[in-house]
Amino acid sequence: MTAKAPKESRTIMTDLVLPSETNPLNNLFGGELLARMDRAAAISARRHSRRIVVTASVNHVAFNSAVPLGSVVTVEAKVSRAFRTSMEVFIDVWIEDRESGARTKANEAIYTFVAVDETGRPVAVPEVAPESDLEKERFAAALRRKQLSLLLAGKIKPQDATELKALFI
């Protein structure tokens, strides 16, 4: 399988924040943002693998800034690294100033998707060939994040988390 650049899986979804999607402070409800990010990330993983994909794990979410009612929110997802059957998808969330149009980074998240066949069995996916400095940085750190996720899920033993251990040696 030929490796693919992250730009080939780039997925951008822009939408408004409506009253039914807010919390009592009139900011976007966290679960609504998680769902928007999951949708964009799923499309991104599907573009990379051209397969059915399922969310295996949400590795990291940072709700750094509140997103007020009426905001124009852009969710941008790209596959940052692929392993055998799993893909790490990096999601950046931007809000747009109404008057100037300037974009501010509000949140980010990292999801893991797995490509599966029609019976739900994991299948192999193409590798990622990062291009920009940011893509290379995210690619390099992805194995560490995968090991952390598997460790927290109880799917690997601490002694097998070699990339994580290397951080502390």
Ligand SMILES: CC(C)(COP(=O)(O)OP(=O)(O)OC[C@H]1O[C@@H](n2cnc3c(N)ncnc32)[C@H](O)[C@@H]1OP(=O)(O)O)[C@@H](O)C(=O)NCCC(=O)NCCS
């Ligand atoms: C995700 C799923 C396909 C993994 O199945 P599995 O039997 O654990 O399969 P494997 O052990 O072969 O793992 C498949 C890949 O997922 C990765 N993976 C599994 N759990 C993971 C986790 N918590 N974090 C990161 N990666 C994970 C494995 O490392 C492996 O990656 P690799 O092939 O790239 O090395 C399966 O658990 C599943 O179908 N879950 C439900 C998915 C779903 O319905 N999501 C929506 C929730 S509402």
